[in-house]
Amino acid sequence: MARSLDGLVLAPVADQAPGQVGTRTRFAYHEEDGVIWAEYAGGDVVRGRLVGTRAGDLLDFRYVQLKRDGGTSSGHCVSRVVELPDGRVRLEETWEWESREGSGTSVVEEVREA
Structure with a gap:
């Protein structure tokens, strides 16, 4: 199993359609005992x-x-x-809207501050 997501900040590697998450969106992940949650904002x-x-x-x-x-x-x-060769975390996602039509795939990766 890849390392814990707790405390990681992840961002999409590409923009989705307008009005959705994009490269300016940041996800702050938390994880404890098999439970995950995150807050996100941006774009x-x-x-x-x-x-x-x-x-x-x-x-x-x-x-x-x-x-x-x-x-x-x-x-x-x-x-x-997925753990990347440089040690960062990537999430390969398959999603579907429940409040409206639409589905797709996306990738978010751990952001490391320079």
């Missing part, structure tokens, strides 16, 4: 939260977010935790 997202579970290298969580235009969205995501 078109004013505030977001996710909560779920971790079993080995698989995360299963629900998310909800408030966008700059005042709209809210929620969905479900399953992610695989």
